[in-house]
Amino acid sequence: MKKDSKELLLKKESGYKGLKADKHKKVFDFAKGYKKFLDAARTDRETIDEVIKMAEKQGYVDIKKVKRAAKGLSHDRFYVLNRNKSMALVNMGRRPLTEGAHLLLSHVDCPRIDIKATPVYEEGGMCFFKTHYYGGIKKFQWISAPMSLHGVVILKGGKKVKISLGDSLDEPAFMLPDLAIHVSGKLQGERKYNEVIKGEELNLLVGTIPAETDEKAKDKVKLNVLEILHKKYGITEKDLVSAELSVVPAMRTQDIGFDASMIGGYGHDDRACVYTTALAAFEAKKPEYTSITYFLDREEISSAGNTSATSLFISDVYEAILAFDGESGLYHRLRKAQSNSKAISADTTEAYNPTWKAVFDSHNVPNVNGGVTICKFTGAGGKRDSSEASSEFMAALIELFDKSGVKWQTGELGKVDEGGGGTVAKFLASYNMDVIDIGPACMSLHSPTELISKFDLYSSYEAYLSFLNFKGEFNL
Numbered sequence: 001m002k003k004d005s006k007e008l009l010l011k012k013e014s015g016y017k018g019l020k021a022d023k024h025k026k027v028f029d030f031a032k033g034y035k036k037f038l039d040a041a042r043t044d045r046e047t048i049d050e051v052i053k054m055a056e057k058q059g060y061v062d063i064k065k066v067k068r069a070a071k072g073l074s075h076d077r078f079y080v081l082n083r084n085k086s087m088a089l090v091n092m093g094r095r096p097l098t099e100g101a102h103l104l105l106s107h108v109d110c111p112r113i114d115i116k117a118t119p120v121y122e123e124g125g126m127c128f129f130k131t132h133y134y135g136g137i138k139k140f141q142w143i144s145a146p147m148s149l150h151g152v153v154i155l156k157g158g159k160k161v162k163i164s165l166g167d168s169l170d171e172p173a174f175m176l177p178d179l180a181i182h183v184s185g186k187l188q189g190e191r192k193y194n195e196v197i198k199g200e201e202l203n204l205l206v207g208t209i210p211a212e213t214d215e216k217a218k219d220k221v222k223l224n225v226l227e228i229l230h231k232k233y234g235i236t237e238k239d240l241v242s243a244e245l246s247v248v249p250a251m252r253t254q255d256i257g258f259d260a261s262m263i264g265g266y267g268h269d270d271r272a273c274v275y276t277t278a279l280a281a282f283e284a285k286k287p288e289y290t291s292i293t294y295f296l297d298r299e300e301i302s303s304a305g306n307t308s309a310t311s312l313f314i315s316d317v318y319e320a321i322l323a324f325d326g327e328s329g330l331y332h333r334l335r336k337a338q339s340n341s342k343a344i345s346a347d348t349t350e351a352y353n354p355t356w357k358a359v360f361d362s363h364n365v366p367n368v369n370g371g372v373t374i375c376k377f378t379g380a381g382g383k384r385d386s387s388e389a390s391s392e393f394m395a396a397l398i399e400l401f402d403k404s405g406v407k408w409q410t411g412e413l414g415k416v417d418e419g420g421g422g423t424v425a426k427f428l429a430s431y432n433m434d435v436i437d438i439g440p441a442c443m444s445l446h447s448p449t450e451l452i453s454k455f456d457l458y459s460s461y462e463a464y465l466s467f468l469n470f471k472g473e474f475n476l
Contacts, residue, residue, distance in 0.1 A: 015371050016261075030457065030458045048295060077090070080316075080320060083307050089291075090290065093291065098337045099340055100340030101289055104281070107296050111446045113147070120237060138193075141448055147166060147247045148250040149166055156236075177203075204247060211223040211227055249449065264450070268451075272460070274295055289470075315431075342434050349445075370456070371409050371459040372401075374398070374410050376388060380421065389437075
């Protein structure tokens with residue numbers, strides 16, 4: 001019998017086609033909460049703070065409060081915090097952890113401009129902070145726009161001071177000044193595009209008024225800035241040596257387009273996945289398999305560091321859960337639990353941009369409003385540094401999404417030998433667990449203002465929730 005074309009062809013259609021009014025409202029209402037989250041979560045630490053606030057409202061407690069009870073644990077929903085910059089949400093499942101967990105992993109860090117250890121200097125009657133950019137950026141995109149300052153400073157004696165300045169219109173912001181077009185022709189015009197602004201030229205303007213209290217002082221504008229910092233926060237120049245301070249765009253997240261279908265904001269990569277995975281974990285009340293939703297740091301710099309995917313924190317969370325049943329055979333149980341686990345690396349990818357169509361393979365690029373994007377592999381060139389999901393795992397997830405009514409599409413990050421990028425997936429694969437990259441496609445990744453579709457954002461949440469709620473077995 002001849003098959004209908006609908007059964008033979010894979011169609012790529014807008015998720016808004018035939019979308020019912022109640023679902024349309026859910027999509028737009030979901031985006032409202034996300035925009036508030038993105039405005040509050042400006043750095044890795046602030047993102048973790050926001051997730052903890054949301055989690056505690058949902059009944060999660062710190063694992064330090066969890067005790068072994070007569071039947072199970074005193075709490076079946078708890079979180080594990082790692083150095084205030086990474087964490088995990090745990091929903092205990094009906095099955096033992098040794099049968100595997102369902103993992104969602106996103107990252108809390110985004111490209112940004114960090115402040116150097118000895119940053120303050122004065123020149124030309126102005127005071128600046130020296131900076132060092134973090135992650136892959138087009139440096140020229142980050143200049144001549146208002147910036148806000150965020151981070152922590154540890155004062156003498158150990159007191160921690162949190163700084164968040166410049167996001168509100170009634171607060172002073174900061175700027176990385178550029179040259180005027182009138183005088184930049186030769187100096188910048190003859191440079192390659194990625195060197196139009198060099199790293200050492202990203203100097204943050206922080207003040208211009210000289211201090212009046214010390215006539216003998218050499219750098220009076222610098223002194224005035226330090227006096228302001230000391231009066232407001234108790235900070236001295238020496239305290240800045242150990243500080244973690246970052247510069248991020250001082251803009252509010254807002255709707256884009258006449259139809260308000262897109263969201264423009266800083267940090268969609270990867271805080272869109274932080275938000276959607278967190279809400280999926282909250283909604284997965286009684287999962288069959290224990291769910292562990294990780295929020296990791298330092299992905300944008302190849303996951304280096306003790307709060308990243310390459311640290312032992314991933315195993316530490318497993319071990320802490322397994323230890324509630326005693327220490328006997330702990331390593332064997334740990335390896336069994338991790339090998340039986342299934343993981344989704346929740347990360348963004350670049351959506352099709354018709355203005356720059358030359359860099360995309362039109363047959364293998366995700367479209368705006370096409371639903372959540374499944375990336376079978378990442379890497380670059382000849383699949384270098386790639387973690388590639390098995391056909392069995394990918395097919396099982398597609399079947400699950402179809403049954404759950406999740407709109408999905410597939411995609412790669414640019415043409416072969418043109419684009420490329422990595423995620424935490426390859427690090428998860430080293431635990432011998434099945435892992436795949438799934439997340440929303442965005443436009444203008446790693447720029448100060450990224451774009452994301454409200455529909456794709458909501459589809460990502462639906463995909464993650466269906467994965468956590470899956471009660472069957474992946475027969476791989």
